[in-house]
Amino acid sequence: MINQLVKGIKEKDAPIVVGLDPMLSYVPKHLVKDAFAAYGETLEGACEAIWQFNKGIIDATYDLIPAVKPQVAMYEQFGVEGLKAFKKTCDYAKSKGLVIIGDIKRGDIGSTSEAYAIGHLGTVKIGEHVYSPFTEDFVTVNPYLGSDGVKPFLKVCKDTDKGVFILVKTSNPSSGEFQDRQIDGKPLYEIVAEKVAEWGEDVMGEDYSYVGAVVGATYPEMGAALRKIMPKNYILVPGYGAQGGTGKDLAPFFNEDGLGAIVNSSRGIICAYQKDPYKEKFSSVDYADASRQAVLDMKEDLKNAFVK
Secondary structure, eight states, X not given: OHHHHHHHHHHHTOOEEEOOOOOGGGSOHHHHHHHHHHHOSSHHHHHHHHHXXXXXXXXXXXXXXXXXXXXXXXXXXXXXXXXXXXXXXXHHHHHTTOEEEEEEEEOOOHHHHHHHHHHHHSOEEETTEEEOSSOOSEEEEOOTTTHHHHHHHHHHHHHHTOEEEEEEEOSSGGGHHHHTOEETTEEHHHHHHHHHHHHHTTSBOSSSBSEEEEEOTTOHHHHHHHHHHOTTSOEEEOOBSTXXXXXXXXXXXXXXXXXXXXXXXXXXHHTGGGSTTGGGTOOGGGHHHHHHHXXXXXXXXXXXXXXX
16 A cells, blocks of 8 residues: 555655544534534534535545545544544545545554454454455554554554554654653654664565654654654654644655655645635635645645755
């Protein structure tokens, strides 16, 4: 699957993933009104509004981007109906040729970790039938439990040609409380990066591993160091836009071939119609057009980051 992701990045000249992380407050009122008219002010109604919101953004951007990244917590907050919307979103994005990065941040041990991996990346057999519970191509994994929590995912990746992005240095302000702690003269995030490079050697695509890393855009100096440690591991870069990362921060995350990283923007794209400068040009009815323009602007910003 890493080969497909790299191919999509090259073809669309866009190392961009759109984070489909909807809150009900992000959804335009006309979509909420229609959904509540059909299903009432219920969990089902809320999730119908979210699904229609996602569909509009996918329809407006799929030709510009290689991948989307739905954050499962934004759906789980609505219970079973939310997970149905998550599944519909993944299925629809895949029908448009997009790679799906499921932002699930799972990590446990033994059979529990294997069950997470099977549920999101693998298949289950029921009688004579085989089902893929969800349709993600990659998922995010928390490595805090060590190899016991990661290797079950790697096994499923080998079986299904899918991949993982392992949390190495996250973009949130308090990440340093643990991730920056010095151990034997180096920060913990570098030790995790070394393990990511090691795990990745066993699951290689054509040029890059099926094992990638999550490194926040808000820490470009650390990104440069981690890029050297993990030259064959793709880096998923959150923190662009709403969390403060800009195009000029991102060059250190890429290799000299212009590949090696994919940058996520969530609120900056899906909520563009609510934000400057787009809210002056686009109404809430045109929210998807605002999202498309935000992708085009992000694409240009990333290109400018590499102008010498």
